Amino acid sequence: KMDTTKWSEDRFNEIIKETSTFIKKVGYNPKxxxxxxxxxxxxxNMLDESPNMGWFKGWSRETKGGVVKGKTLLDAIDAIEPPTRPSDKPLRLPLQDVYKIGGI
Structure with missing residues (x-):
C-alpha cells in the first residue's frame, strides 16, 4: 500500500519499526x-523493481544457510525455506469430513 503514502520511505521505516516490535513480542526474530x-x-515491487521507490535498495534476511537478499515480493516468496518433513515419524492425515454412503 505504498501508493497510499506517496511511496514514503519514512512511513515504510515506521512500519518496519512497529512490526519488528510486535514480531519480537510473539517470539520471532525480525532479522x-x-x-x-x-x-x-x-x-x-511485486514482480519487478519499482521506479517509484528508488530509495529502496532491497531486503535481506537471516536464514539457517546464511543471509538471503532480494528486491521484490516474488524474491521474498522464493526465498522461503520449505519446512522439513518428519519422514521418520508415523504418517498423519488430516480429516476434513466424514461421509456415510448408504448401500455399501
Missing part, C-alpha cells in the same frame, strides 16, 4: 523477516 514495500494496485 528473519523480509520487509518489502509494495503497491498491489500499481504492481510496484
Amino acid at each position: 528473519a523477516v523480509a520487509f518489502v514495500p509494495i503497491s498491489g494496485w500499481h504492481g510496484d
Whole structure:
C-alpha cells in the first residue's frame, strides 16, 4: 500500500519499526523477516523493481544457510525455506469430513 503514502520511505521505516516490535513480542526474530514495500494496485515491487521507490535498495534476511537478499515480493516468496518433513515419524492425515454412503 505504498501508493497510499506517496511511496514514503519514512512511513515504510515506521512500519518496519512497529512490526519488528510486535514480531519480537510473539517470539520471532525480525532479522528473519523480509520487509518489502509494495503497491498491489500499481504492481510496484511485486514482480519487478519499482521506479517509484528508488530509495529502496532491497531486503535481506537471516536464514539457517546464511543471509538471503532480494528486491521484490516474488524474491521474498522464493526465498522461503520449505519446512522439513518428519519422514521418520508415523504418517498423519488430516480429516476434513466424514461421509456415510448408504448401500455399501
